[in-house]
Amino acid sequence: MAPTPVPTSSATDIQRTMSVMLAILVAVVVTCALYFGREILIPLALAVLLSFVLAPLVRLLQRVKVPRALSVIGVVLMAFLLIAGLGTIMASQVTRLASDLPSYERTIRDKIKSIRGMAAGNGTLERAADVLQDLGKELQKPEAVSNPALSRDQADSKPIPVELRAPESSAFRTMTDLIGPLLHPLATTGIIIIFVIFILMRREDLRNRMIRLAGAQDLHRTTAAIDDAAHRLSRYFLVQLALNASFGVVIGVGLFFIGVPSPALWGIIAAILRFVPYIGAAISAILPMALAAAVDPGWTMFLSAGALFLFVEPIVGHVIEPLVYGQSTGLSPVAVVTAATFWTWLWGPIGLVMATPLTVCLVVLGRHIEQFAVFDVMFGDQPVLSAPEMFYQRMLAADPTEAVEQAETCLEESSMADYLDTVALPGIRLGAQDATRGALEPERMGVVRDSVAELVEDLEELSAVDADASAMPDAWTEGEPHEPIRPRVLCIGVRNPLDEAAAQLFRLLATRRNLPTQALGLESMAMANLFRLDTRGVDVICLSVFETSSPVHIRYALRRLRRKAPKAAFVVGYWLQDNGEHLESLREVVAPATLVTTLADAVAVAQGVLHAPTPEAAAKADGGTEAQPALKEAQSA
Known part of the structure; x- marks a missing residue:
């Protein structure tokens, strides 16, 4: 007996279901790979982003007849020396701020008392504060002995002698305790440096491999697409870096004149967090405003710091950025929030900072390479339906x-x-x-x-x-x-x-x-x-x-x-x-x-x-x- 043919509509539905299941399976596998391989993928992603920023500088040096190896090594060393310098400034500022915090305790107590005085008429707040205070006292009490017989046995037992000995001093143990916490950041930095150098040195070879993966049947179109994508990404990252750095400088200088301690620290943090769109500038304003409230007995410094952020961010984001960059990031607002949530869940705080650049890379590739078109449809800000x-x-x-x-x-x-x-x-x-x-x-x-x-x-x-x-x-x-x-x-x-x-x-x-x-x-x-x-x-x-x-x-x-x-x-x-x-x-x-x-x-x-x-x-x-x-x-x- 001949097998019964499957109806065309049923076969189409089965094929569509299989395609959806395969896509879900691929998404799960890729997500797991990103999560469990983050120790290697985070340095690689940072290296790729840095290579987009540094590639124009390398090409500029090559145009003036500087050898490629010397250009790459010089640009990479200059970039990481700059990053190391910023890290040193941040560390010194944090150390100084930590030493000065006890001197702000009295001002903080006075501010809390004034706030409680303004809320004295609110019985609900007062009752809630009393409940929390009683709960804290209860938690701080020593644990009561529930077995009286055990308590008498413990009282009758003889005390156990304890002998205190100083640990043997060892130069190796001292060096291990000092260098141990720094090994992981130093190793990550070294991996990033190696990746950046090899990406910049083998840029053309990597481009050819991307062309092969995208499709070598139409070399002219594929080459133009990849070159255009690389140019757009380099330009975008350079402009974003310049704008965010300028934002950080203005914030740091403004906080310096307002009188907020450690203004360089808050300027650097503001520049870094501004890579997170929509909410980055607001997050960077929380700590300096809180510190201003702790330093100034009044509220003038606090209000001035808030006004500085409210004045500078709209000008940079809505006036200067459109004039300089000419267009938006190319991402829809929903895509920005989704990408920030996804990458933060995968890679932590560094994923939050890298969320927008990584998503921009995927969207730009999706606009030029058919295999990545799904990212342009999902995250791009261009209409996906015609009129x-x-x-x-x-x-x-x-x-x-x-x-x-x-x-x-x-x-x-x-x-x-x-x-x-x-x-x-x-x-x-x-x-x-x-x-x-x-x-x-x-x-x-x-x-x-x-x-x-x-x-x-x-x-x-x-x-x-x-x-x-x-x-x-x-x-x-x-x-x-x-x-x-x-x-x-x-x-x-x-x-x-x-x-x-x-x-x-x-x-x-x-x-x-x-x-x-x-x-x-x-x-x-x-x-x-x-x-x-x-x-x-x-x-x-x-x-x-x-x-x-x-x-x-x-x-x-x-x-x-x-x-x-x-x-x-x-x-x-x-x-x-x-x-x-x-x-x-x-x-x-x-x-x-x-x-x-x-x-x-x-x-x-x-x-x-x-x-x-x-x-x-x-x-x-x-x-x-x-x-x-x-x-x-x-x-x-």
Whole structure:
């Protein structure tokens, strides 16, 4: 018996599930490797980041004919001597601050008493303080003896003699106690130095290996991508280093003039913590402000230190940085917080400082190398959905509010016709493509249609105060007394709710041009409804359609509507972008009706039939240039 074939949809679902499970497994393995291999990976990551900073200096020395080995060694030694100097300054400042802290005890006690005095009226705080004080006294009591017999036995027992001996002095033990705590930092520093030297010495070889991993089929594109990524990262890190160093200098000098002790220490800490975006500057302000409160008997120093941070950080972050760097880090705010949390959990405090640079590396690589594209999608600040995709997604979610905001933004720079033909109609076109391949159910089509109708209503209110329609002559005509204004243009969706949604967009643009227009759904094409359809005064009938694999239904609809309105001009709006050969064959099928592919062309044909203003006036009124071939064809007809 032959095995039963697996359905295609089931096989696709299984393949998709396996891909997701494989991705999760790879993520878990990589995370475990990062965690358990941090002793080696942290120095390697620091070396890579330092190599991006030092590479421009090495290239600069090579341009002046300095040998590469000498350039690399000189730049690396200069960088680590600078780092060692900063570390020495920080150590001396911390030692001095620790020795001066006891002298600030009285000021701290006075501040606490003043704060407690201000909160004396708060009974809750007082009770909480008393409870904590009693709890502390209880914890400090010696442990009571619970067994009386054991207590008597201990009293009767003889004391155990204890002999104190001085440890034997040893030069080796002394050296071990002194150097032991320094071995790990020195070893890490040595590993970083070795990594940096080899990365800078073998930069071209590493680049070639990256090209091989990324794909050697297109060497030109891959080389350009990697060179651009390296240039962007080097520039970003250099600019960030310069800005953060300047921030630290300004903070240190400001704290010096304010009178806060150890200003150099707080300046260096501020420069380091500013690599942590959003919260780094705020964290660096806590300790110097607390120290200012402990040193000054009043509150002037404390408030001045806080004002210094509040004044300097916005200027550096929101004025100087955009001018110098020209753009943001390329990371979304959520990605920054997520990366900071992830890297801090993996690598501790040093991971918090390195979180943004490491994530920037991944995002830049993702923008140029296909294998890393997932990082650009997850952490980048660029929109991952195009404007039509965003429109279609909001319509599917039955939430046109965001689409209205998008439309308002587009209308500030372009016309309504441009927005409808470049955003809204292509968005519905995506739904038509999903429907063609069976991925969009009829119920979801109805959701899209209803959402588009709600969007059109909101845009009609928006256009009520717009100048586009006011520039056009009035084409509205009233019917009999006590009757509503009769439409002179009908737009009918032929096959499904998506065709009706496009008809709603046509009605919006035509109404904006002062054309009395009505949009109808596919139910109007039924025999009973078509018999009751009122076509008195209708001069133009536009058929809205996306799918034309079998144009028989279009020809049939045209035939029935011509019998109903023999004097009307007919337009077929074919909204799917297709090749010219198919369009020509479809044009022959719908002849003598006019075939158009954009809403602007369809409205232009209706204007031509209704003796609307010239194309130049129409384009001027709409704020943009319209496509003219369809209008010329209508006028010649």
